[in-house]
Amino acid sequence: MNARLLAIMLLILGVVAGAFDAPAYANRVLERIPGISMPTRPFRLGLDLQGGTHLVYQADVSKVAAAEVSESMEGLRDVIERRVNLFGVTEPVVQVESTGDNERLIVELAGVRDINDAIRLIGETPFLEFRTERPEKERNAILERQKQGEQLNEDAFFIPTELTGQYLKRAELSFDNVTYQPVVNLVFDDAGSDLFAALTEAQVGKQVAIYLDGQAISAPVVRQKITGGTAQISGNFTPDEARQLVRRLNSGALPVPIALISQQSIEASLGVEAFNQSVRAGVYGLLAVALFMLLWYRLPGLVAVVALLLYTACMLALFKAIPVTLTAAGIAGFILSIGMAVDANILIFERFKEEMRAGRGMASAMEEGFQRAWTSIRDSNVSSLITAVILYWFGSSLIQGFAVTLGIGIVVSMFSAIVVTRTFLRAMRMKEGKISRFLFNTSS
Amino acid sequence: MNIIGARNISYTVSGIFVVASVIALLLWGLRLGIDFTGGSLLEISYTQERPSNVVIKDILAPLELGEIQVQQTGEKGVLVRTRDIPEETHQRMLSLLRGDKTDVTEQRFVSIGPTIGSELKRKAIYALSLAIIMIVLYIAWAFRKVSQPVSSWKYGIVAILALVHDVTIPMGLFAYLGRFYGIEVNALFITALLTVLGFSVHDTIVIFDRIRENLRRHTSTDFEETVEVSVQENIVRSINTSLTLLLVLATLFFFGGESTKYFSLTLFVGTVFGTYSSIFIASPLLVTWQRWSASRRG
Numbered sequence: 028m029n030a031r032l033l034a035i036m037l038l039i040l041g042v043v044a045g046a047f048d049a050p051a052y053a054n055r056v057l058e059r060i061p062g063i064s065m066p067t068r069p070f071r072l073g074l075d076l077q078g079g080t081h082l083v084y085q086a087d088v089s090k091v092a093a094a095e096v097s098e099s100m101e102g103l104r105d106v107i108e109r110r111v112n113l114f115g116v117t118e119p120v121v122q123v124e125s126t127g128d129n130e131r132l133i134v135e136l137a138g139v140r141d142i143n144d145a146i147r148l149i150g151e152t153p154f155l156e157f158r159t160e161r162p163e164k165e166r167n168a169i170l171e172r173q174k175q176g177e178q179l180n181e182d183a184f185f186i187p188t189e190l191t192g193q194y195l196k197r198a199e200l201s202f203d204n205v206t207y208q209p210v211v212n213l214v215f216d217d218a219g220s221d222l223f224a225a226l227t228e229a230q231v232g233k234q235v236a237i238y239l240d241g242q243a244i245s246a247p248v249v250r251q252k253i254t255g256g257t258a259q260i261s262g263n264f265t266p267d268e269a270r271q272l273v274r275r276l277n278s279g280a281l282p283v284p285i286a287l288i289s290q291q292s293i294e295a296s297l298g299v300e301a302f303n304q305s306v307r308a309g310v311y312g313l314l315a316v317a318l319f320m321l322l323w324y325r326l327p328g329l330v331a332v333v334a335l336l337l338y339t340a341c342m343l344a345l346f347k348a349i350p351v352t353l354t355a356a357g358i359a360g361f362i363l364s365i366g367m368a369v370d371a372n373i374l375i376f377e378r379f380k381e382e383m384r385a386g387r388g389m390a391s392a393m394e395e396g397f398q399r400a401w402t403s404i405r406d407s408n409v410s411s412l413i414t415a416v417i418l419y420w421f422g423s424s425l426i427q428g429f430a431v432t433l434g435i436g437i438v439v440s441m442f443s444a445i446v447v448t449r450t451f452l453r454a455m456r457m458k459e460g461k462i463s464r465f466l467f468n469t470s471s
Numbered sequence: 472m473n474i475i476g477a478r479n480i481s482y483t484v485s486g487i488f489v490v491a492s493v494i495a496l497l498l499w500g501l502r503l504g505i506d507f508t509g510g511s512l513l514e515i516s517y518t519q520e521r522p523s524n525v526v527i528k529d530i531l532a533p534l535e536l537g538e539i540q541v542q543q544t545g546e547k548g549v550l551v552r553t554r555d556i557p558e559e560t561h562q563r564m565l566s567l568l569r570g571d572k573t574d575v576t577e578q579r580f581v582s583i584g585p586t587i588g589s590e591l592k593r594k595a596i597y598a599l600s601l602a603i604i605m606i607v608l609y610i611a612w613a614f615r616k617v618s619q620p621v622s623s624w625k626y627g628i629v630a631i632l633a634l635v636h637d638v639t640i641p642m643g644l645f646a647y648l649g650r651f652y653g654i655e656v657n658a659l660f661i662t663a664l665l666t667v668l669g670f671s672v673h674d675t676i677v678i679f680d681r682i683r684e685n686l687r688r689h690t691s692t693d694f695e696e697t698v699e700v701s702v703q704e705n706i707v708r709s710i711n712t713s714l715t716l717l718l719v720l721a722t723l724f725f726f727g728g729e730s731t732k733y734f735s736l737t738l739f740v741g742t743v744f745g746t747y748s749s750i751f752i753a754s755p756l757l758v759t760w761q762r763w764s765a766s767r768r769g
Contacts, residue, residue, distance in 0.1 A: 075730060083587065085584075142558075142580070143558065143562055146558050288583075288584035288586060289584055289587045290581065290582045291582075291583075294576065294577060294579060301728040301730060305727055305728055305731070308722050308728075311726050312718070315719065315722055316719060319714065319718060320715075355727075355728050355730050356730075356734065359723055359727065359731045359734060362722075362723055363666070365719060366716040366718070366719035367673075367716070370673075370715065373711050373712050374708060374712075399684070403676070403677045406680060407672070407677055407680075408673070409609065410610075410669060410673055410676060411672075411673050413605050413606065413609060413669070414602050414606075414665050414666060414668055414669030415669070417598050417601055417605070417665060418598070418665050421595070421661070421662075426659070426662050429662055
């Protein structure tokens with residue numbers, strides 16, 4: 028393909044990537060064109076850049092059969108995630124980590140102010156509550172307001188009551204005589220029985236909803252006042268689900284007991300400071316490298332700088348798109364890969380100078396430069412990739428951020444050097460002469 | 472400037488650095504941060520007056536936490552290090568420190584149990600060993616077709632010797648910093664070491680690649696001469712590449728955040744010695760080895 032055409036296409040790619048990276052600026056320009064705008068997506072920041080908490084829980088699976096361990100851990104993960112969601116944290120991370128015979132749960136909450144609450148909530152017993160129907164007018168009013176984006180945490184359909192899991196004596200699994208469907212029987216203590224009687228008396232003909240950990244699991248219609256102190260939850264349970272529910276309600280705890288073994292929390296303002304510093308370092312680093320390349324390599328140096336800018340724009344776009352969680356170390360990794368990206372260019376340019384000195388014409392010197400340099404570039408980058416992979420395995424999420432940005436950086440930099448630089452150089456072929464020798468710094 | 476010819480000087484200089492680093496490590500060891508030892512770290516900052524370390528220790532005395540280390544940081548900050556504590560104790564610490572004032576803000580709290588700490592130590596050793604092994608294997612494979620006059624395995628081993636040199640010296644530096652400046656070593660330090668391994672070998676491979684190419688061209692029958700020529704051809708490139716990396720690391724050191732300061736320092740030192748070792752250690756070692764095995768044979 029014509030090198031000039033390809034060069035222009037690459038430039039366009041760079042501009043588009045840049046617009047994706049900084050949609051605020053791009054959209055200001057694009058406002059004039061109807062129908063086109065850049066999607067705004069924020070960068071995903073790690074805990075050390077936006078503040079938040081990182082918790083590691085050790086799960087005690089000693090009483091669980093080996094075959095059921097992963098299932099229990101998944102169940103644990105689901106429960107904890109549901110509880111964590113109650114906090115309204117944007118994109119919480121709840122992950123199971125099994126290493127050897129250690130089952131762990133990792134919880135990351137970005138931007139949570141009071142870690143104390145978070146930790147307490149996570150370790151708590153499941154929260155069972157009975158709620159009554161909200162009158163229609165109130166319900167509609169709340170639904171209206173929710174459409175406006177307010178009161179989103181309010182339950183529009185049911186009102187909480189006094190009757191909660193603390194009055195529960197036990198839960199039992201049984202099967203309906205008629206339908207043979209599994210049902211869960213709840214047995215209340217005395218105080219609970221009274222409450223339940225009052226509740227059902229007042230709600231005959233209406234629904235009473237049963238909520239567990241903030242989610243409705245059943246909402247039967249009350250047929251009559253119930254004084255026996257037992258309630259039955261029948262829904263579309265599979266026997267397994269019913270069994271699990273009974274187990275959870277009875278053990279008064281999560282599927283598996285957990286203990287907090289590691290905790291890291293960072294205040295948001297500290298995070299913002301770290302972020303600003305990292306960004307500043309990145310910009311200065313880029314400037315320093317660009318300056319050096321221009322001074323030493325002149326015109327090819329300019330080409331390298333353009334390729335580098337393209338590289339930066341594409342990398343940032345990739346970080347947004349995948350998305351990659353950026354930590355302070357991650358940004359450091361990105362900055363490092365900028366330094367390394369330049370290396371491939373340097374290899375090519377030095378080769379090129381050599382070939383010119385050996386007497387080749389400019390065009391063939393360029394091609395030879397690429398050919399010869401490629402094996403070096405490939406081999407040396409593979410070794411760096413190996414260490415990036417090992418780093419990923421070795422580290423916690425903060426370090427993995429570094430490994431990922433470094434790894435992606437190496438791959439993209441290989442592309443940028445081989446394809447981008449080569450294309451631009453080819454597109455700039457010019458006649459030999461004093462000017463070209465100066466521009467290409469081949470008189471040394 | 473004849474590099475290979477002057478290799479004895481290079482060996483001596485490196486030897487001194489390596490021996491000094493090893494002595495530093497044996498004598499002082501690395502100061503391990505809580506990432507490795509487990510424990511708690513609380514960072515708070517005062518908006519008004521910052522009490523002295525002794526006062527803070529007194530305030531926390533009723534909690535009976537055993538040994539407490541208090542350190543001042545920045546202008547208004549305080550770091551309190553204790554053994555690993557549960558959340559409850561953490562909250563009690565905070566309320567004691569706040570007293571009846573409200574001008575204390577918690578900036579950061581880290582509590583790491585002993586299991587995670589020792590696990591990280593183990594993982595660090597595995598990671599470093601694994602990286603070294605993988606790199607030897609890769610180089611041996613990449614250079615498998617160049618078995619004369621030095622077998623491809625030797626390239627790998629020589630590269631590793633250079634790498635060990637590159638990693639030992641920053642460790643020695645941090646043993647020194649740990650002993651005299653209290654600088655601790657954390658998971659990022661290991662990350663930096665692994666990265667140095669990656670970069671340094673990157674550099675070494677480029678030179679080896681040139682040696683391979685020149686051997687194929689049979690430009691000279693004398694191995695030493697071939698290596699010398701290869702190194703000379705590469706010096707400018709090697710130094711320029713390192714220069715860009717060092718530029719970037721320097722900006723990171725001066726402008727980057729607190730958490731990456733010592734990380735970039737480790738990388739900086741590692742890169743300097745990495746470049747030095749690729750040029751002045753790895754290539755000459757190839758020649759020395761070849762001479763030595765040739766004299767044994769003949």
